[in-house]
Amino acid sequence: MSYHRAHPRPAREPAIVTAAIIDDAFVSQVRRDMLAFAQLQLRDAALAEDAVQEALTAALTGGRDFAGRSALKTWVFGILRHKIVDLIRQQARTTPISAFGGDDDDLDQAFDTLFRENAHWQPAHRPAQWLDPEASLQEKHFWSVFDACLTHLPKNTARVFMMREFLELDTAEVCAAAGISTSNCHVILHRARSALRGCLEKSWFVAGERPC
Amino acid sequence: MLNCKQATRRMSEAEDRPLDLGERLELGLHLAMCQGCRNYRRHLRVLRTACRGYREQLLGGEAGEAARSEPPSGR
Structure with missing residues (x-):
């Protein structure tokens, strides 16, 4: 063009x-x-x-x-x-952003199922080795998957996570804009990262070997 | 002694604030013994690189193709 x-x-x-x-x-x-x-x-x-x-x-x-x-x-x-x-x-x-409730609780429940009662990984859910992630970032289809995974994040989680990682605000600015405590901020960011990690692993990096 | 769930939370916080010495030692001890959490930590790096790549594509002059062929390095 x-x-x-x-x-x-x-x-x-x-x-x-x-x-x-x-x-x-x-x-x-x-x-x-x-x-x-x-x-x-x-x-x-x-x-x-x-x-x-x-x-x-x-x-x-x-x-x-x-x-x-x-x-x-x-x-x-x-x-x-x-x-x-x-x-x-x-x-x-x-409308204050809450760290808990609604879709966010669903994400937390899904995250909890990855662990055994002693809070160590379930063998089937232990994070796998991702094969050559750098090469993935150059594949067009990877970005569709990435986009879909982002779209699956609940609204408040997405807003907070994207302020941090896409708008590149520091954590204090993110917490201030969202009107939430630092601790809740960390909860939401951790939730977003875990959800995205899990989504990418399941939807893209499926070929890796699970460690024992 | 951290369990895996606590370790994931701490690794996420390390993306957002500097950990103090005690926190780093606890995490290091856990990671030394846990391949799953070491993978998790690598995945967080990939995630951050991907977020930067996404932004680079958005801002790329040529519809993102240039950014796509040169993913940015980690923060």
Whole structure:
């Protein structure tokens, strides 16, 4: 796909190429990607739509110049990141995030079944050796599985986990935005990691040998 | 002495805050004896790398193909 369709490339590439990089096809691709991401984290189509629209508008009407497509995406993502955290913070004020209850309890129960009564691994559920995970990260299908595993996380778990790992907030910022204690924060993050680990093992890394 | 369930919780916390010496020793002792938890720890590293890779793809200039061929290293 040429991203210069709407604006022919000048003979010499200027330092500032904003006009050249922003064509409709590129903007709709960015919009689609960011929307998928915001939806995955917020689990609310209307909120995600608003956040992405605002971020895109701010980026494209801010009179800024971008040196490339990646720079523009990074800028949009930076704005979107703030908007997502703001939305989570606002919602946490009216509907406090609980570390327990609902879907989260189901995840905890599923996690508990991995262990024997003495809290050591059930032999059948002991984490297996994953064969060449680095190679997996280069396979397109791995990312579909990863996406599906993320989608299976309950809403609050996903919001907290993605603030930590995708928006790369430190734990104190995550706890503050979600309005929860550090201890509950750790509970939720551990729950998310264990669920994702289990999902990836079951859905992707099935060929590994289980240790005895 | 940590059991496996406690060890997984501690390994997760290690992703979010520095463990103190006592916590590290307890975990190290457990990991020395437990292949399952050593695997779990490796899986947490893969998970973090994957999350970074996901983000790189989202921000990649060429629809993520560039990021896909060069997964980022761990944090």
